[in-house]
Amino acid sequence: xxADLSMLDLFRLEAEGQGQALVSGLLALEHDHGAPEHLDAxxxxxxxxxxxxxxxxxxxxxxxxxxxxxxxxxxxxxTIVLGQAQIDRLLEGVELLLRIAKTxxxxxxxxxxxxxxxxxxxxxxxxxxxxxxxxxxxxxxAAAPGAAAVPxAAAPGxxxxxxxxxxxxxxxxxxxxxxxxxxxxxxxxSQSLAPMKRLHLEASxxxxxxxxxxxxxxxxxxxxxxxxxxxHLSECQQLLADRLAALDWFDRRAxxxxxxxxxxxxxxxxxxxRDGAQPLPLLVRTVARSLGKRVTLRIEGDxxxxxxxxxxxxxxxxxxxxxxxxDHGIESPDERRAAGKxxxxxxxxxxxxxxGRLHIxxxxxxxGVDLEGLRxxxxxxxxxxxxxxxxxxxxxxxxxxxxxxxxxxxxxSDISGRGVxxxxxxxxxxxxxxxxxxxxxxxxxxxxxxxxxxxLSVLRGLIVDVGGEPYAFPLSAVARAMQLPVERVARLEGxxxxxxxGRRVGLVSAHQVLGITETATPGATHAxxxxxxxxxxxxxxxxxxxxxxxxxxxPLDPLLGKIxxxxxxxxxxxxxxxxxxxxxxxxxxxxxLASDGRLAAPEPAAAEPRPRRKRVLIVEDxxxxxxxxxxxxxxxxxxxxxxxxxxxxxxxxxxxxxxLVVTDVDMPRMDGIELVSLITRDPQLRATPVMIVSYKxxxxxxxxxxxxxxxxxxxKGSFHDESxxxxxxxxxxxARP
Numbered sequence: 001x002x003a004d005l006s007m008l009d010l011f012r013l014e015a016e017g018q019g020q021a022l023v024s025g026l027l028a029l030e031h032d033h034g035a036p037e038h039l040d041a042x043x044x045x046x047x048x049x050x051x052x053x054x055x056x057x058x059x060x061x062x063x064x065x066x067x068x069x070x071x072x073x074x075x076x077x078x079t080i081v082l083g084q085a086q087i088d089r090l091l092e093g094v095e096l097l098l099r100i101a102k103t104x105x106x107x108x109x110x111x112x113x114x115x116x117x118x119x120x121x122x123x124x125x126x127x128x129x130x131x132x133x134x135x136x137x138x139x140x141x142a143a144a145p146g147a148a149a150v151p152x153a154a155a156p157g158x159x160x161x162x163x164x165x166x167x168x169x170x171x172x173x174x175x176x177x178x179x180x181x182x183x184x185x186x187x188x189x190s191q192s193l194a195p196m197k198r199l200h201l202e203a204s205x206x207x208x209x210x211x212x213x214x215x216x217x218x219x220x221x222x223x224x225x226x227x228x229x230x231x232h233l234s235e236c237q238q239l240l241a242d243r244l245a246a247l248d249w250f251d252r253r254a255x256x257x258x259x260x261x262x263x264x265x266x267x268x269x270x271x272x273x274r275d276g277a278q279p280l281p282l283l284v285r286t287v288a289r290s291l292g293k294r295v296t297l298r299i300e301g302d303x304x305x306x307x308x309x310x311x312x313x314x315x316x317x318x319x320x321x322x323x324x325x326x327d328h329g330i331e332s333p334d335e336r337r338a339a340g341k342x343x344x345x346x347x348x349x350x351x352x353x354x355x356g357r358l359h360i361x362x363x364x365x366x367x368g369v370d371l372e373g374l375r376x377x378x379x380x381x382x383x384x385x386x387x388x389x390x391x392x393x394x395x396x397x398x399x400x401x402x403x404x405x406x407x408x409x410x411x412x413s414d415i416s417g418r419g420v421x422x423x424x425x426x427x428x429x430x431x432x433x434x435x436x437x438x439x440x441x442x443x444x445x446x447x448x449x450x451x452x453x454x455x456l457s458v459l460r461g462l463i464v465d466v467g468g469e470p471y472a473f474p475l476s477a478v479a480r481a482m483q484l485p486v487e488r489v490a491r492l493e494g495x496x497x498x499x500x501x502g503r504r505v506g507l508v509s510a511h512q513v514l515g516i517t518e519t520a521t522p523g524a525t526h527a528x529x530x531x532x533x534x535x536x537x538x539x540x541x542x543x544x545x546x547x548x549x550x551x552x553x554x555p556l557d558p559l560l561g562k563i564x565x566x567x568x569x570x571x572x573x574x575x576x577x578x579x580x581x582x583x584x585x586x587x588x589x590x591x592x593l594a595s596d597g598r599l600a601a602p603e604p605a606a607a608e609p610r611p612r613r614k615r616v617l618i619v620e621d622x623x624x625x626x627x628x629x630x631x632x633x634x635x636x637x638x639x640x641x642x643x644x645x646x647x648x649x650x651x652x653x654x655x656x657x658x659x660l661v662v663t664d665v666d667m668p669r670m671d672g673i674e675l676v677s678l679i680t681r682d683p684q685l686r687a688t689p690v691m692i693v694s695y696k697x698x699x700x701x702x703x704x705x706x707x708x709x710x711x712x713x714x715x716k717g718s719f720h721d722e723s724x725x726x727x728x729x730x731x732x733x734x735a736r737p
Contacts, residue, residue, distance in 0.1 A: 008056050008058075011052050011055075011056045011058070011061075012101050012102060013102035014048070014049070014050075014052050015049060015097070015098060015102075015597050016101075017606075018045040018046075018049050019045075019049075019101070020048055021041055021042070021044075021045040021095075022042055022045045022094045023039075023091070023094060023278075023279075023281075024278070024281070025038045025039070025041045025042040025045070026038075026042065026082075026087050026091055026094070027089060027281045027282060027285060029042075030084065030285075031296075036076075039072055039075055039076050039456070042072050043069065043072040043073070043076065044067075044249075046068040047065075047069055047096065048558045049175075050062055050066055050069060052593075053065055055098075058100060058103070058111070058171045058528060059111070059112070060100050060111035060115070060119050061097060061100045061101065063119055063123060063227070064093055064122055064123070065097060067093065067122065067123050067126040068093050068094070068126065068128070070130060071086075071126055071129045071130060071250065071445070074129075079132055080130060080131070080132060082129075087219075088289075089125045089126060089128065089129050090129065091282070092125065093122050093125070093126055096118065096119075096122050108587075110466070112194075124229050128331060157599045162602075170668070172265060173268075173269060173457070174658070176258070176261050176265040179258050179261070185688045195330060196240060197312070197319055201237070201412055201634065203233055204234065204237065204335060206229065207226060207229060207230045207233065210232070211223075211226050216224070218593050235366060239715075251603060256276045267305075269308055269309075269455065270305040270306065270308070270455070271305070271306060272302060272305060273301060273302050273303070273304045273311070273351040273364025274299070274302035274305070275311060276311040276312070276314050276318075277299050277302060277349065278323060279315075280297060280299070280318060280349065281297050281299075284296075284297040284322055284324060284326065285326070287322070287323055287326045287327070288326055288330075291326060292333075293326060293330055293331075293332055293333065293345065294333060294343055294344040294345065295326055295330055295344065295347060296345070296346050296347070297322070297347045297349060298346065298347070298349070299350075300349070300350040301350050301351040302351070304353060304358070305353075306351070306358060307455035307456050307457060309456050309457075309607075310358070310452060310455070310456055312434060313432065314360070316424060317424065317428045317450075318349070318360075318362070320424055321362050321422075321425060321663050322421065324422065325362065325364040325366065325446070326345075326347070328408065329345075329364040329366030329368070329445065329446050330345035330364055330365075330366040330367075331366055331367050335367075337697070339443065343637075345364065345366060345624050346364070346365075347362065347364050348361070348362070349361070349362050350362075353454060356509075357452065357453065357454065357474050357476045358450075358451070358453065358454045359449065359450070359451055359452075360450040360452065361448070361449050362446060362447070362448045363445055363446070363448075364444050364445045364447075364680055365444065366446065367442075367443060367445075368441050368442045368443055369398065369401075369408075369440040369442075369446055370408075371394060371397055371440075371442070373408065374401075374408060375390070375392070377406075377408055378397070383400065383403075383625065384628060388628070390703040394440075394625075395437075398438045398439075398440065399623060401438065402422045402424045402425070402436075403622055403695075404423075404666040404695065405423075405666070405695050409468075419553070420517070425448075426668070427449075428666045429450055429452065430669075431668070432452055432453060432456060433474075433567060433582070434450060434452035434453065434583065435450070435451045435584075436448060436449070436450050436451075437449045437451075440492075448578060452616075453474075453476065456553065456720070457552065457553055458550060458553065459476070459550075459551055459580070460474070460475040460548075460549070460550055460551070460552060461473060461475060461548065461549055461551045461570070461578075461580065462474075462475055462478050462481055462529065462545070462547075462548055463546040463547055463548070463572070463578065464510075464529060464542040464543070464545055465542065465543040465544045465546055466510045466511060466516055466542050467511060467516040467517065467518070470546060470572065470576065471510070471514075471542075471578065471579050471580075471581055472549070472551055472570065472578050472579070472580045472581065473500065473529050473531065473581050473583065474567075474581070474583065475548065477583040478529055478530070479530045479531060479533070479537065480500065480529075480530040481527075481529050481545060482527075482528050482530070483525040483528075484498060484526045484527075484528045484539070485524065485525050485651065486523075486524060486526065489526070492504075495507075495594070496508070496526055498528075498539060500530065500537075505530060505538065505539050505543060506537075506538050506539065506590075506594075507528070507539045507591070508538060508539070508540060508541070509540075509541045510540050510542045511589060512593070513540070513565065513586060513593070514565060515588050527541065527543065527545055528541055529542060531587065532582050532583070538590050541560075546711035549572060551570035551578070551580065552570055553570060553580065554568060554569045555568055555569075555572055562647035562648070562650070562669065562670075563651070564585065564589065564648075564651045565581060565582055565589055566579050566580065566581065566585075567581065567582035567585070568580045585648070588644050588648065591642075592641055592642055607718075613638060613735050613736055614638055614659040614660070614732055614734075614735050614736070615623075615638070615639045615641065615647065615657055615658045615659050615660075616633055616638045616639070616640050616658065616659065616660045616662060616728065616732075617640075617641075617642070617643060617653055617658045618630055618640060618641070618643070618659075618662045618663075619645070619649030619652075619661065619662065619663040619664060619667070619675065620642070620643075620644075620662075620663070620664045620667075620693075621644055621645050621664060621667045621668060622664070624640055625693075626644075629662060629693070629724070630642055632724065632725065633725070633728065636725050636728075636735060637734070637735030637736060638735045639735075640729070643660070645668050645669050645670065646663070646671055646672060646675045647669040647670045649663060649675055650670060650671075650678055651672075652683060653675075653679060654682075654685070656685075658688055659689075659732045660688070660689045660690075660691065660726075660728060660731055660732045661675075661679065661688060661690045661691070661694055662690075663675055663676065663690060663691070663693070664693060665692060665694040665695075665701070665705070666694070666695070671690055672694065673704055675690075676690050676692070676705065676709050676710050677708045677709065679709065680708065680709030686709075689711040689712075689731045689732065690709065690711060691710065691711060691712040691714065691727060692705045692710045692713045692714065693714040693715075693724070694713070695715070709729055711729060712727050712730075714727065
């Protein structure tokens with residue numbers, strides 16, 4: 001425990017655990033009224049907090065904890081029943097107690113002065129809980145048969161807990177990782193000495209041969225020198241063998257000890273999913289009550305281990321998903337009864353590990369998404385025309401839910417309706433190199449599936465060689481690694497592909513995607529890494545496989561920005577640096593090469609070069625809008641490249657050669673305003689005009705874009721094919737000069 005923690009700091013730490021025990025116990029009592037184990041847990045927590053508050057001199061905390069304790073004593077005695085109304089007041093008391101615990105040193109006196117009225121009001125509210133109400137029927141129905149009660153939190157103190165700063169632990173973990181990597185250098189060094197043993201053996205044999213073929217006329221001094229040389233050589237050989245054996249023993253001992261140190265440090269980074277899920281049952285209860293609904297949250301796999309940094313990032317996305325599920329998905333009790341469903345809706349939140357990934361699934365048993373209503377909303381918002389909307393698949397339709405500002409609600413409330421929640425979920429998932437997918441069934445419910453890395457610090461990678469340099473593909477993103485005979489490679493419309501399990505998979509060279517000169521002569525087989533799923537699956541040809549390794553992820557310097565197709569770096573066992581491939585970014589690069597026709601077989605040189613078409617870069621995170629704009633400009637003869645967000649666009653535009661940049665504003669990693677600013681401040685790029693096409697149609701939004709340096713500001717709400725094309729012509733002229 002850090003020695004500089006004050007008594008008030010210690011009280012705050014204890015209040016975190018005991019407060020969660022109170023919340024969990026009270027939520028469990030809603031479904032299991034009067035259950036002794038839950039009442040006992042609440043009683044212990046309130047009593048512990050009262051004693052701790054008295055020790056640190058927080059009399060306000062003592063008063064509230066004592067009032068809570070009185071209520072639990074009465075419930076244990078059977079003089080009161082804790083129904084929904086009573087639990088509401090008790091939760092309010094717990095919330096105030098936790099606020100008191102967060103009091104800074106200089107604010108303690110406020111609870112005896114300006115905030116004293118809050119204490120008195122809370123005590124008065126809790127006194128109403130003590131009024132006999134045994135004859136009352138609880139407002140909440142008993143849980144359905146087989147429904148799992150919300151477990152009470154384990155009593156704090158069962159295990160000693162030491163708090164250290166995140167910075168200190170990160171340094172410790174970094175040192176453990178570095179020590180393990182350095183220890184692994186001993187093995188290759190020991191192996192490098194093996195040729196020396198062979199040289200000694202060959203030298204010994206040569207001396208034997210010399211002695212055997214020595215002429216009989218040779219003098220005694222020569223024979224003595226040869227014998228002495230052979231003796232010294234034998235001693236050196238034995239000494240080398242002994243030292244190599246000792247080095248090998250040291251290598252095994254060091255690696256074993258440092259591996260255990262590393263594993264222990266890594267396990268300290270991991271926390272059970274329940275640690276991040278603790279506030280969620282109370283959130284669900286509060287939101288459901290405010291909407292007049294009855295909802296139960298069931299958490300499965302709460303012991304699943306998750307990286308602590310990732311767990312902290314999950315707080316806001318899970319909150320958004322739960323609020324959306326309650327507001328949009330779960331019906332009112334009357335609607336559910338009319339549909340033949342239980343009046344109480346159910347949310348299931350599951351966490352599990354699978355194929356080296358963390359899978360988090362949230363499903364509800366509500367009304368599901370009205371796909372036709374969604375289709376109509378898309379058309380009404382002028383995001384796409386009616387004909388194109390009819391051709392969209394269910395998966396493509398549901399992708400619109402993640403657009404910034406998109407919502408199916410006609411009114412805005414303090415819970416939902418602004419179209420921010422799912423956009424924030426997608427943004428967070430993308431930042432940690434994960435994916436999110438949604439499925440729905442009308443009248444049965446909706447399910448969101450998040451696939452995330454288990455840890456942000458360590459990954460298992462497939463190491464490959466490309467152009468003499470090592471690269472790592474995260475194993476979780478690798479569908480197959482194989483040696484592909486060249487005769488299995490076919491061509492269709494100039495592009496290479498091969499058959500994999502009955503489906504056609506495109507083939508591309510890692511040299512071409514990564515921009516590395518290809519010098520190796522093709523052999524009888526290709527080393528192929530298959531990445532992506534379904535129609536997006538792609539085979540990437542590398543020079544050779546180097547094996548699998550566990551890599552400690554090292555973030556790249558932020559000054560470098562987002563490097564195209566690269567996610568991070570790491571060190572191999574021998575200390576050599578390796579770049580970790582950003583598979584999602586790489587698939588986007590392949591898609592751009594294909595759309596530009598650069599994956600096709602090279603065309604023979606024409607007698608006369610054709611006039612260069614003008615190039616346009618479209619920067620847009622919405623697949624639908626991006627494709628609409630791309631096809632529109634391609635149809636009018638422009639050469640079009642695409643980027644999936646602001647950072648991808650900045651990397652693309654720095655490659656040069658674009659006559660115009662068309663960008664959205666709201667995008668992950670870098671927004672459009674920042675992109676415009678970077679382009680206009682760059683001496684080599686400032687002459688490139690930029691057009692903004694955005695959903696934001698307020699005057700201040702338009703002014704921000706133009707002040708940043710945009711030459712044109714379009715709103716998607718007033719988007720028309722001909723007006724966009726005409727604006728492009730006004731800025732850079734026709735496609736061909």
